[in-house]
Amino acid sequence: MTDPLTPAQRRRAMQAVRGKNTTPEMRLRRALDARGLRFRLHRRDLPGSPDLVLARFGAAIFVHGCFWHRHPGCRYATTPATRTEYWAPKFAGNVARDRAAIDALRARGWRVGVVWECALRARAAPATAAALDDWLRGAAATLEMPQP
Numbered sequence: 001m002t003d004p005l006t007p008a009q010r011r012r013a014m015q016a017v018r019g020k021n022t023t024p025e026m027r028l029r030r031a032l033d034a035r036g037l038r039f040r041l042h043r044r045d046l047p048g049s050p051d052l053v054l055a056r057f058g059a060a061i062f063v064h065g066c067f068w069h070r071h072p073g074c075r076y077a078t079t080p081a082t083r084t085e086y087w088a089p090k091f092a093g094n095v096a097r098d099r100a101a102i103d104a105l106r107a108r109g110w111r112v113g114v115v116w117e118c119a120l121r122a123r124a125a126p127a128t129a130a131a132l133d134d135w136l137r138g139a140a141a142t143l144e145m146p147q148p
């Protein structure tokens with residue numbers, strides 16, 4: 001059967017489902033690239049398949065959408081007013097999975113960075129990449145952007 005979507009439409013649809021290769025993530029990848037940082041993508045052999053892994057720095061990074069992953073206190077983490085019976089367990093599941101992945105990575109000795117989507121809006125992205133770069137070269141085990 002032929003795909004009714006163009007390849008570009010298909011790619012966008014798949015990205016929306018999997019939450020990978022999203023615009024914020026691509027923006028971070030380009031900014032880190034520009035800083036000469038090398039990373040691997042979506043390593044499935046690691047808990048939670050981190051979006052970026054910088055083995056040289058022992059660091060795993062997640063780029064989290066503020067809505068789906070419930071960025072605390074963020075204005076983009078809105079809660080739909082209808083069908084709460086549908087959304088509530090979905091949100092709770094995402095948050096629990098994120099927590100478990102971070103804990104498992106930490107237990108294996110990985111440093112873990114969480115970059116929220118709102119820190120990767122066009123104007124904020126360069127500063128976020130710079131802060132991430134500093135963190136990678138430092139000693140702190142965890143980083144959250146924006147800082148809580």
Ligand SMILES: [Zn+2]
Nearest residue numbers: 066071074118
């Ligand atoms: Zn946010």
